[in-house]
Every structure is written in structure tokens, then in C-alpha cells.
Amino acid sequence: MTVLRRHPDVHGAGLSIVEWRAIIDSAYSGAGHGAIRNVDEARGGHFDAIFVGGGSAGRFGAAVLRSLGGRALVLERWPFLGGSCPHQACVPHHLFSEAARELDQWQALQGRLWFPPFDPAAASILELVQLFRAQRSGPHAHMNWQSADQLGIEFVVNTEAEVLDTRTVRAAGRAYTADALVLATGSRAALPGIEGEGLPGVFDYASLVEDLDYEPRRIVVIGGSKVAVEYGSFFRAVGRPTTIVSRSALLTSGGPARMDADLRQFVVDGMRTRGIDVLEHSVATRIVGDGRVQGVEVLTPSGTQFLEADFVLLGTGEEAVTDSFADALPLRYDPRGFVAVDDRMRTNLDGVYAAGDVIGPPMEMFKSRRSGTTAARTIMGLDAEFHYQDIPDFLHTTYEVTWAGLTEDEARARFGDVATIQLPPRGMSPGDTPLPMAEGSMLYGFTLPERTGFQKCVIDPGSRKVVGIHHAGYGAKTAFQYLHHLMSRPAGLTIDELGDMNELYISSDYFVGYARLRANQATLTSM
Ligand code: COM
Secondary structure (H helix, E strand, O other): OOOOOOOOEOOOOOOOHHHHHHHHHHHHOOOOOOOEEEOOHHHOOEEEEEEEOOEHHHHHHHHHHHHOOOOEEEEOOOOOOEOOOOOOOHHHHHHHHHHHHHHHHHHHHOOOOOOOOOOOOOOOHHHHHHHHHHHOHHHHHHHHHHHHHHOOOEEEEOOOEEEEEOOEEEEOOEEEEEEEEEEOOOEEEOOOOOEOOOOOOEEOHHHHHHHOOOOOOOEEEEOOOHHHHHHHHHHHHOOOOEEEEOOOOOOOOOHHHHOOHHHHHHHHHHHHHOOOEEEOOOEEEEEEEOOOEEEEEEEEOOEEEEEEOOEEEEOOOEEEOOOOOOOOOOOOEOOOOOEOOOOOOEOOOOOEEEOHHHHOOOOOHHHHHHHHHHHHHHHOOOOOOOOOOOOOEEEEOOOEEEEEEOOHHHHHHHHOOOEEEEEOOOOOOHHHOOOOOOOOOHHHHOOOHHHOOEEEEEEEOOOOEEEEEEEEEOOOHHHHHHHHHHHHOOOOOEHHHHHOOOOOOOOOOOHHHHHHOOOOOOOOOOO
8 A cells, every 4th residue: 555655746646545545534633644736747837727625616627627628726625525525514414314214214113014113222323423434534535536546637635725816826835826716615604603602512514523422312403404404304313302493484594495385384394293393483592501511592482491402503504615715815705705606607806716615505515516517617618607596406304305496486476377286286185195105105105194295396387387396205306307407498398298208107206197197288277
């Protein structure tokens, strides 16, 4: 195995994934290495673009820029590429959500079929966090190996970059220049600024992964964001008493602001059914503790409450990380402090682009990748646009909750009237029929039909176009990627075309089969 000393130059070393993993582990533990350079020094220090930040936006942007014939450099403060996604955000969240789904099913079906009585001591939040922490450098190593070996990306990792001007960045003691800069420095948890938020026992999504060293027993989640809903659902599925305290109605602000009202209702009702205490229109005024957290004071519409807790999660949103360029660049920011960009990822400064979390929500890796590649295409002179606030999106409760296009209310406001295809059908309660029943919900279909999920397809009856799709259940995410692409074409996707697609019955999106029952109907009626 290659043994690296301080400030190693690994260009052309052909490091294996195993070797990368050893390097990342020692660098991240602080035991060794300064900057790790994978730069083709023979080509000099000038690039077509420098990506400041090596998360999804920087890594994918650099790969595309290179594939278009450009030379890119990626600078990253962590010892690996891939950013917060494989480190503290999407990947751990998906691990926890899969655990939540399994545990939720165990709780729901305990004592039936082969399910034993649910044992809240059987599952451990700490154990899952430790499992992730111990194994995460595997995906990290894959990112470095893939970037160097398969993609030929030049990068310097494990170094703080400092932007000097619109064309120059200093990293690891060297100044690199470029015709364009792409700022892709990400985001971090925004703290609410309340008394006690620094107490031991108060975490955000990142410090949960980094620092948790005990098993939480009684949990308060502050915030009404995706993070709050996703982690709150996970904690409850593990069997912990969980309260979510949200200033506004849950899932009505931030990223999922455009969630369909019926979908949202199904989701929030389901969370309550599972025992999550959801306090809406309520404000956490103080986190109380004596050396460590003991509880949270909350102002609710009916008065002040004290919620006991040994663990508090702050899910109060994110803020842009701008430290490496804020002083050097007179950038324009949006009202929430995110770097303002147009549909081509251009900032107000000539030759300076921004992509990923630093441009604002949705804080999703898929938006980061595509905004990074849009910047790369623009830099390379292609006609590229990305409307990043208008993409299919999802969150996890113990379901996958997925949506694309317009909500029913938005469609009514735009078209006057709409037709919908809905399961359970409009006017029915979730338990009245076992539909939508498919992958992941067949057992529920025959035991607890109210748990199979919810779906709605919204159609503009005038043009016959599908304008919105909404789903809570399992296994529909993949279909949404393709359906949204078809819906977004200038020609759109009509109900008749949707009904003409081939379905693989039983399929968790159901849209094709049900569209077929309405396709070619002269006057579209809802069902
Ligand atoms: C995925 C990170 S976890 S990246 O988008 O492949 O860089």
C-alpha cells in the first residue's frame, strides 16, 4: 500500500479505493497529511474553471467541464470529494430512513404474521449513527478514486481555499488562476438563536453524525423543515417519544413549501398516528439544562409548556457557507443570504458562477449536481438553463414522499378547473380502500389499508396535460424523474400519452394504469 507523507502529490499514483480510504481516515482523524494534491503540474496552474468546493456541484461540474474539453480544478476543505452528501447529510439520512421504514413496519404489524412484539430497546439511534460513522469513509474513498481514476479530475483536498479575486484562488500555499470561478461551498445548519442552543445534548443534522455518544431517550425536534420531519420520523420509529415544535404548519415553509395540501395532510396525519407529537404554530423559546439539556420551553397557542428532553435536534433551516469568498467578492445575495444566480448559474460578477447549497433551497444533492453541470456547460459556451426551484422533490417520513409540478391549488389558480386521479379516491378515507398498494405496501394492503399511501395526478382539462404528480408510499421516486422530464417538455405529457405508456403492474406509481381509464375521454372527469 502506498504510504503518504505530509502534503502528498498523488497525481498519477493510481491509488486504489483501499489506499484512498486509509488516507482519508488518517486525514480526517487529524493524524496526518496536509493538502492532498492531484494536479497535473506539467500543465501549469491555470484552468478554464476552478470549483471552490468539491461536493456534488463541484465534482459533477468539473467532470462535465472536462468532458467538454475544458480543464477544471476542484478545491475542497475535507479530505474527500462528494461534500456533505456522503458525510453528514443525504447518505446518513437515507440509512436512517431505511431503518425507520423497517421499524415502522415492525411496530405496525407486531403480533401479526411473523412480527414479534415491538421492542423499543432493540433498535438504537446511537448504534446506527456509529455504524454510519465507522463506514462512511468507504463512499468517501470511492469519490476520490472515481474522480482521479475514472473522471481524470484535478483536485486539491484537505485544504482551505481562499478566493483572492474573480480569477484567483489560493490553496495550500499556491495561487491558482482560472477564466471562471464556480462557488460551490455548500451550507450549514442555521441556528435559531435561542437560549440554551449550545448545551450538550443539542444537535443539528451534522453534529448528530459527528458527536452523538449516548442513546437519546426523549426527544424534541425544533423546526418544521424536511430535516425536522425526516429525523423526527426516524426517532419515533426507533421507539423514542418525540415532539416536533414548528412555528408554522408542518411542511409549509422552506423547501417543501409547494407540497400539495392533501399530500401534506396524509403525511402529517400519518406522523401523528405513529405517535409523534406535532406542536404547530408553536415557538421554542428556551432550551433548559444544567450542564446538559433537560428540556425545552415552548409557547403554544394554548399557553407555555415545558417538554422534557435529553436530546434536542435543531431543524431550523440552513445558511450559506461563504467564508472563503465573502470578503474578496462583491456578490449579490438573496434576502436569506444565499448567493443570487440566474438560470445559468451566473452571479452578478462576470466569470463568477455559483452552484449547490450555496444558492439556496432545495438543499438536495440532485439539485447540486445539476446546478454544477449547468455552470460547467455555460462556461464552455453551451446554451444551458436550470430552473432549480422547479424540480421533482421528495422527503422521507417512514414513507417516500415525492412530488413534481403543480399542486392542485396552484393548478386551479392557473387553469380555473382541474381533473384529478387520486388514490384513495377523493372523499374516501385512507382506510376505505387498500389502494395505492404496490411495492413495499402489499403487507399493509391486506392488514392496515390506511397505511398503503396516497397519490394524486393533476390534469389541466383544457390542454389535457398532466401538470402535477404527488405520492406518499414506496418506490415511486424513479418514475417521477422520467415523468417530470416528459411533463417539462414544451409539448408536455397528456393524459392520453400517459395512458398509452406500458405499465409493469403492480407498480407503485399507478399513474399509467389509472390514466388509461381516463385517456381519450372527451370530457375529463376526476376519479
Ligand atoms: C454523492 C456525492 S453522495 S456526489 O454527487 O457523487 O459528488
